[in-house]
Structures are given as structure tokens and as C-alpha cells.
Amino acid sequence: MNIKSRKIIGGNGKVREHIINEFNVNGLIKKTVFFEENGDIRYTVFFEYDSNENCISEKQYDSENNFVGSLEWKFDKENRQIEQIERTAENEIWDWNENQYLDENIVVYLAKDKDGIIQHKTVENKNLGVQKRYDSDGNMYAEIIEEFDKNNRIANRKTLDRKGKVTQEDIYEYIDQTEKWTLVVDGKIAKIEERILDKNGNEISYVRRDDKGNSTEYVKWTRDDFGNPIRVENGIELNKPTNISEIKIEYLK
Numbered sequence: 001m002n003i004k005s006r007k008i009i010g011g012n013g014k015v016r017e018h019i020i021n022e023f024n025v026n027g028l029i030k031k032t033v034f035f036e037e038n039g040d041i042r043y044t045v046f047f048e049y050d051s052n053e054n055c056i057s058e059k060q061y062d063s064e065n066n067f068v069g070s071l072e073w074k075f076d077k078e079n080r081q082i083e084q085i086e087r088t089a090e091n092e093i094w095d096w097n098e099n100q101y102l103d104e105n106i107v108v109y110l111a112k113d114k115d116g117i118i119q120h121k122t123v124e125n126k127n128l129g130v131q132k133r134y135d136s137d138g139n140m141y142a143e144i145i146e147e148f149d150k151n152n153r154i155a156n157r158k159t160l161d162r163k164g165k166v167t168q169e170d171i172y173e174y175i176d177q178t179e180k181w182t183l184v185v186d187g188k189i190a191k192i193e194e195r196i197l198d199k200n201g202n203e204i205s206y207v208r209r210d211d212k213g214n215s216t217e218y219v220k221w222t223r224d225d226f227g228n229p230i231r232v233e234n235g236i237e238l239n240k241p242t243n244i245s246e247i248k249i250e251y252l253k
Contacts, residue, residue: 001226002027002252008232011244023252028053043068052079067091076101142167149174191216202227207238224249 008017015037022031028049034042041063048057052075059070067089074083078101086095093114100108105127111120121134129146140162147156151174159168169184177197183190189211196205208217215238222231228249233241 002029003228003249004252005250007248009246009248016245021252024049026053028055050075054079054081069094198223198227200227226251 002023003021005020006018007015010016015035018035018037018039020033020035021029024030026049029047031047032045034044036042043063044061044065046057046059046061047055050056054073054075056073056075057070058072060068062068069089070087070091072083072085072087073081076082080099080101082099082101084095084097085093088094096112096114096116098110098112100110102108105125107124107126109122109124110118113119117136119136121138122131123134124131129148131144131146132140133142133144134140142162143160145158145160146154149155153174154170154172156172157170158166161167167186171182171184173180173182177199179195179197181193181195183192191211192209192213194205194207194209195203198204202221202223204221204223206217206219207215210216215236217234217236218238219232219234221229224230228247230247230249231245232247233244235242
């Protein structure tokens with residue numbers, strides 16, 4: 001179901017966010033207007049799509065219709081993203097990324113500056129679960145090795161420096177509807193994140209913990225029959241919310 005409008009109302013009863021969407025003949029969002037609490041327009045975003053319904057342009061304008069920035073995408077004949085460019089209010093390139101698909105398994109990710117000069121390169125072998133990262137001089141500075149479980153879900157990711165030392169390890173665990181990620185940096189636990197999903201794969205609970213297992217942030221979502229959040233609570237200590245928001249959604253009929 002397409003969302004025509006959405007209001008996020010804080011615990012104090014004030015509208016924290018209000019948007020209205022407009023759709024094209026194919027049911028894709030062509031315009032989103034963000035409003036201030038008093039009803040004035042905050043900014044507007046316009047969307048454009050290619051013949052495969054991929055979003056290829058997202059342009060933002062302020063309340064006085066001044067251009068403030070954009071995102072642009074390109075896709076190949078196989079519908080794979082090959083380029084993303086972010087532009088500033090002056091229409092200058094702020095961020096430029098390209099993807100090159102050498103075959104079914106090898107992908108090269110390039111990060112460029114505004115003049116198109118490569119600043120960073122990652123070469124990924126999906127079949128082997130290996131990534132190699134290179135700096136602007138073409139020197140490899142890191143290698144990432146991934147392992148997957150029997151359900152083809154990421155189970156472990158190790159980042160090695162140029163000397164082969166493990167500098168970071170990401171450990172993933174899956175228990176029923178719970179996904180757990182443990183981040184280990186230089187041999188010490190940096191944080192733990194736990195996510196609980198509903199039967200449709202929508203996130204309904206998120207908890208971030210420190211190395212001692214104490215909650216440092218949590219979020220809980222209540223969703224409607226279409227999977228969209230209609231209530232959000234969050235805080236630091238688990239189940240002790242510092243903010244509760246209600247979300248009112250109007251669907252396109």
C-alpha cells in the first residue's frame with residue numbers, strides 16, 4: 001500500500017515530522033513534501049525513474065524552491081547499479097561512486113573525487129567471500145574475508161591489515177527471529193547489536209549493548225498490517241523509554 005501522508009507525533013503531542021507523497025501513473029513516488037510543525041513547507045524532494053522503474057534522480061529544494069542537493073543513479077542493461085553521484089547546492093559533485101561488474105562474481109567498487117580521480121577501490125570476489133581494498137595509490141591496505149552459514153547468511157567477517165593481522169571481526173548469530181551482531185576491534189568487544197524481526201522480516205526491536213552487555217540504546221516498533229510503523233519507543237536502558245512517538249498514516253486509495 002502506498003503511503004499518501006504520514007505524521008510522527010511525539011510524546012508531547014507535537015508533530016515531529018509530516019510528509020505528503022504524490023505518485024506517478026505507475027504508483028511510484030514522484031514528489032514528497034516535508035512540513036514544519038506549523039504547517040509551512042520545510043523542503044520538497046522530486047523523484048525520477050527509468051523504464052525499469054529504478055529511481056535515477058532525487059532532487060531536493062528548500063521552502064523557497066531553491067535547489068539544495070541531489071542524488072543520481074545509473075543502471076546497466078542487467079538492472080544493476082553502476083553509478084551514484086551526490087551533488088551540493090552549487091551542483092558540484094560531493095560524492096561519486098561506481099560499480100564495475102567484471103563477471104558474475106567479481107565486482108569493483110570505486111570511490112572518486114569531484115574530478116573523477118579514484119580515491120579508493122574495493123575488489124570483491126563474491127564466490128570466495130573476499131574483498132580487497134586499495135588506497136588512491138593502488139596499494140592494498142585491507143582484506144576482508146567472509147563466511148556464510150548453511151542458509152547463505154553472513155556468519156563471520158574478518159578484516160585484515162596489509163600484514164595479515166585481524167583488526168576487526170564481525171560475528172553474526174541467528175536464533176529464531178533474532179539476529180545478533182558482535183563487533184570485535186583489536187581483540188576487544190566494541191558493541192553488540194540485537195534485532196528481532198516479525199514473521200514478515202520487519203524489524204520490531206533493536207538493542208545496542210556495550211562490552212559488558214549493558215543496554216546503551218534501544219528501539220521498539222509497533223507495525224500495522226502493511227508492515228509500516230505506527231508506534232515507536234526508544235531510550236537508553238531497555239524498556240525504560242525516554243521517547244514514545246505515534247505515527248498516523250493515510251494510504252492512497
